[in-house]
Amino acid sequence: MPALRVTVLFPSALLGAALLLAGCGGTSSPPPGGSSTPAPPTIATGAPPGGTSTPPVPVDPLVADPPDGTTALPTSQVDSSGLPPGFPTLAWTRGPRTVGVYGRAGGCTQATAQLVDQTPTAVTVRVVQTTTSTGPCTRELRYPPLEVTLAADLGQRRVVLTGEMH
Known part of the structure; x- marks a missing residue:
């Protein structure tokens, strides 16, 4: 069976916005009102989807361990x-x-x-x-x-x- 080939034509402004969003990892649509400003890129935090993970708690220097050998x-x-x-x-x-x-x-x-x-x-x-x-x-x-x-x-x-x- 021959492969199906699909060609999609975009007006140049939409093509540029689509490429910009694809390159930045953004997935949101423009807000109502027609602005084509892309969403800021998403920064990986290590948290699972839904954000239920808590960040590690830093060691409190005021409750420290003594130096080695003491x-x-x-x-x-x-x-x-x-x-x-x-x-x-x-x-x-x-x-x-x-x-x-x-x-x-x-x-x-x-x-x-x-x-x-x-x-x-x-x-x-x-x-x-x-x-x-x-x-x-x-x-x-x-x-x-x-x-x-x-x-x-x-x-x-x-x-x-x-x-x-x-």
């Missing part, structure tokens, strides 16, 4: 009430005499940690965010790990975190 302190041993809002509250140890915390730094800021006090019951660590320039600054935010060395083993002493911004 052990997170239990939250019951850490008092972070003296930290400014937005500062990470996780504390860890690297051996018996090193306490670590995350600082908060960025384009025109740096972070440091200072050992403020050591008593038989508590160790106080101050996390400082210092502005290093008036700008222009990039807007990235980093959480560098910072560590201080104690004079004696931490043991069961409480770790008190304070913080300030300059």
